[in-house]
Amino acid sequence: MYVVVEGIDTAGKSTQLDLLQKKYTDAIFTKEPGGTDIGLKLRSMALNGEAKSPIAEMFLFLADRAEHIEEVILTNKQKLVISDRSMISGIAYASTFPLEKMIELNLLATNNILPSHVILLELSPKELEYRLSQKENDAIELRGIEYLINIQNRMKETIIKLGVNHLFIDAGKKIEDIEKQIEDFLNE
Numbered sequence: 001m002y003v004v005v006e007g008i009d010t011a012g013k014s015t016q017l018d019l020l021q022k023k024y025t026d027a028i029f030t031k032e033p034g035g036t037d038i039g040l041k042l043r044s045m046a047l048n049g050e051a052k053s054p055i056a057e058m059f060l061f062l063a064d065r066a067e068h069i070e071e072v073i074l075t076n077k078q079k080l081v082i083s084d085r086s087m088i089s090g091i092a093y094a095s096t097f098p099l100e101k102m103i104e105l106n107l108l109a110t111n112n113i114l115p116s117h118v119i120l121l122e123l124s125p126k127e128l129e130y131r132l133s134q135k136e137n138d139a140i141e142l143r144g145i146e147y148l149i150n151i152q153n154r155m156k157e158t159i160i161k162l163g164v165n166h167l168f169i170d171a172g173k174k175i176e177d178i179e180k181q182i183e184d185f186l187n188e
């Protein structure tokens with residue numbers, strides 16, 4: 001099983017992944033960007049805003065993804081792998097590029113491998129604004145509420161277009177209620 005937890009910044013992915021880690025002690029927990037040695041370098045370049053060109057930035061994430069699929073997803077295909085982000089983020093955050101083109105490029109990077117389960121934590125603009133105000137924002141978060149809500153809409157569109165098995169969850173619910181919804185989805 002290749003499970004991905006998706007959502008815009010502050011949606012609550014890490015919170016739920018910490019809970020999953022306690023429950024699924026034999027699973028492989030990984031992330032994009034930064035799930036491999038090269039990926040850690042690419043992550044730092046991408047998140048520090050080192051690339052001035054949006055095309056270069058998008059290719060940093062694609063390089064990270066290709067390496068992650070090869071090193072982590074394919075080598076553990078018999079196991080339960082749970083990832084913090086995936087190609088869904090890759091397609092959605094590259095919002096200056098057409099969706100179809102991004103799907104094509106991401107399928108190239110992933111060797112056509114799709115997640116078996118996609119969990120999307122969905123935030124309201126009000127809750128997003130509150131959560132961003134509670135932390136120091138990185139280069140991507142500084143793009144603001146409107147940008148991130150647009151990315152969230154693109155994530156939903158991408159998930160539907162790819163036809164992957166998915167669960168959309170209201171990220172404003174109580175942590176334990178979200179945890180239960182995820183557990184039920186994985187046990188279906």
Ligand SMILES: Nc1ncnc2c1ncn2[C@@H]1O[C@H](COP(=O)(O)OP(=O)(O)OP(=O)(O)O)[C@@H](O)[C@H]1O
Nearest residue numbers: 008009010011012013014015131171172173174175
């Ligand atoms: N269901 C929830 N209700 C209220 N607050 C929450 C909930 N889930 C997470 N939070 C809080 O929201 C903040 C962001 O959560 P978290 O770090 O888990 O998000 P994230 O999606 O991993 O963020 P990022 O992508 O920016 O790393 C934290 O302060 C966390 O405690």
Ligand SMILES: Cc1cn([C@H]2C[C@H](O)[C@@H](COP(=O)(O)O)O2)c(=O)[nH]c1=O
Nearest residue numbers: 009032033061085086089090093140141
């Ligand atoms: C995979 C991926 C991620 N991003 C963005 C989304 C976030 O702002 C950061 C990652 O930070 P996190 O703390 O690990 O959630 O990078 C992106 O723009 N493109 C991508 O492909």
